[in-house]
Amino acid sequence: MADNNSLNALIEGLRRLPGVGVKSASRMAFHLLQHDRAGAQVLAQALQQASTQIRHCARCHTFTESEICQTCLDPSRDASKLCVVETPADQAAVERTSAYRGLYFVLMGKLSPLDGIGPNDIGLAKLFDRATSGLVQEVILATNFTAEGEATAHVIAEALKARGLKVTRLARGVPAGSELEYVDLGTIAHAMVDRR
Amino acid sequence: MADNNSLNALIEGLRRLPGVGVKSASRMAFHLLQHDRAGAQVLAQALQQASTQIRHCARCHTFTESEICQTCLDPSRDASKLCVVETPADQAAVERTSAYRGLYFVLMGKLSPLDGIGPNDIGLAKLFDRATSGLVQEVILATNFTAEGEATAHVIAEALKARGLKVTRLARGVPAGSELEYVDLGTIAHAMVDRR
């Protein structure tokens, strides 16, 4: 489609999405242009809005449009418990169980030496500061039950235990090798109760 | 993520893309916000530009930013041949073979009674007008080799033969059941030579 710069730019733009190759991008572009131009404009607006408005909560690092997110500001939350998750989607998965009423720390990633992601990239110094500030009685590690999630949990657990904190891990009710975001509510709720 | 309207709007916006469910949309949103905000802005701009600038060529119906596309305007093209394809991606697939130097008519779809897509939706009246205008000596049907693509080719072939035109179909070198966009160049080129 050599003479169609806007179309080529759209296909290239869609390829910035993870998991989208040139064929998928072409199909998406065709669908939007032929059947859903309103959708294209809605998505354009949402991308523009989100990429300029969304920042990280100063306390828990999750995505928010405010300085501090509503969860961190909620006075009914139990500030003695801090649940550590990898992503906002994982946080949302835990929230949906209604089995937890404490606070969160969202790593926004996981330790992954092969990808060059170290402790600084997931805010571990800040997590340790917060966990040892005196308010927190228990840190619940809810990173994914993948190799990298387990390694991340291990590193955090060792560091916090060395500082004298109580550290628990979601029980192995969560099937090994799976990612939290895809686990059903009941399994996560049970694992929360049985945390060790 | 109840307090995050921009994030929820982004996830909803991404779900307008075909084949993207809520889990994929969440992953895409996380990736863009955490790792590629520049990409989000590039995509937003491309969507905005494409959805307002791209229209259909007045002659062949393909996507273009002009009144008439460059292929239709190219004087070196053989105007006695008209190749009928379903989408611009299929047109691009035929072009890549360099086995064809005629003109195109892009249906922008296919007959699909179950989806309510009839002859008017794919511009058949205009195709018939153009094919019978006197310039065209041969219409080459290059719709996909799927059930709907074959049915579409059959309807067009019957109508044009009834008007006394020579109508050919890409040879069955293209594997049955497959979609043109995914077929290798050699197979398409061979099928073009062997058209019947």
Ligand SMILES: [Zn+2]
């Ligand atoms: Zn927060």
Ligand SMILES: [Zn+2]
């Ligand atoms: Zn054209």
